[in-house]
Amino acid sequence: MTKTRLLAALIMAPVAILSVLLVPTPVLAALAAVVFLAALWEWLKLAEIDDTLARSTLLLCNAAVMAALVWGSRSAQGGSFALLQLVVLIGVAWWLLALLWMKHYHFASDHDSHARAFKLLAGTLAVVPAWCALGLIHASQPNGHQWLLLALLLVWSADSGAYFAGRHLGGRFFKRRLAPRISPNKTIEGLLGGIALALAIALAGALLIGAKPAQLPAIALVALLTVLFSVAGDLFESLLKRHVGAKDSGHVIPGHGGVLDRVDSVLAALPVFALGKMWLGF
Secondary structure, three states, X not given: OOHHHHHHHHHHHHHHHHHHHHOOHHHHHHHHHHHHXXXXXXXXXXXXXXXXXXXXXXXXXXXHHHHHHHHHOOOOOOOOOHHHHHHHHHHHHHHHHHHHHHHOOOOOOOOOHHHHHHXXXXXXXXXXXXXXXXXXXXXXXXXXXXXXXXXXXXXXXXXXXXXXXXXXXXXXXXXXXXXXXOEEEEEHHHHHHHHHHHHHHHHHHHHHHOOOHHHHHHHHHHHHHHHHHHHHHHHHHHHHHHHHOOOOOOOOEOOOEOHHHHHHHHHHHHHHHHHHHHHHOO
C-alpha cells in the first residue's frame, strides 16, 4: 500500500464515519447522492458514453429519479418508505441478474448501442437502489445510523480480510481462482478470509448496537449475504473495466482510482443489508 493510498484512506474513512454518525438522514442522503452520482458518471464512461453532454443528461435523469422517489415517498402522515423499499427489492433482483451476466463474460462486451443500453440500465439499477437503501437504513429506528455504519464496516472489513488472506494464503488450499477471467488476482482463500473477518465484525458490532443474542443468527446470515454481494459488486465493475480495457474507473482519488472504484462493493451490499434488516427485523 503506497503512502498516497494510505493517506487518502485515512482522510476518507473518518469523514465517512463521522457523516454517518452525526449527520441527519436528509443531509446524509443528499451527500450520498453526490457521491453515488459521481460514481455513476464514471460508470457511464465505462459504458462508453464519451460525449460530455450525453453523459450529463443521463446523470441528470438519474438525479431526477432520486428526487422523484423522495417526492413520491411523501404522504399526509409525514412519509412512507414503501416506494423506497420496492426500489431496494428491485436492486437486489438486479444484482442476482448481474451474477448471470458475469457468468457470460462476453455479454454486452461489443462496442455498439445495444451493449451501451444494457450498461446504462445496469448503472441506474446499481446506483439508485443503493442510495435508497442507505437512506432506509440510516432512518430506521432505533440506532439506524449505527446499523448503516455496521453495513459499511462489513464491506470494508471484508475487503481488508480478503486482501490479507489472499496475499498470505492465496492458492495454498484452492488452485482455482475466484473469477479468473474477470479478476485473476482474487482467490477463494481471500473470499473466505474476508467473510470470516466480516462475520466477526457483524456479531460484535450488533451486540454493541444492542441486538439480542437471539437475533445474532439472522444478523450473521444477512452479513454473509452482504459480503457475498459486495464481492459481486466489485467483480461487476471489474467486468465493465475489462470490456473497455481500463485499469481504474477514474483518477479522482489519489492512490485509489475513481469514485466507482471505492463504492462498487457498497452499491451491491447496501440493498441486501437493508432488505435483510427489514425482513428479519433487527
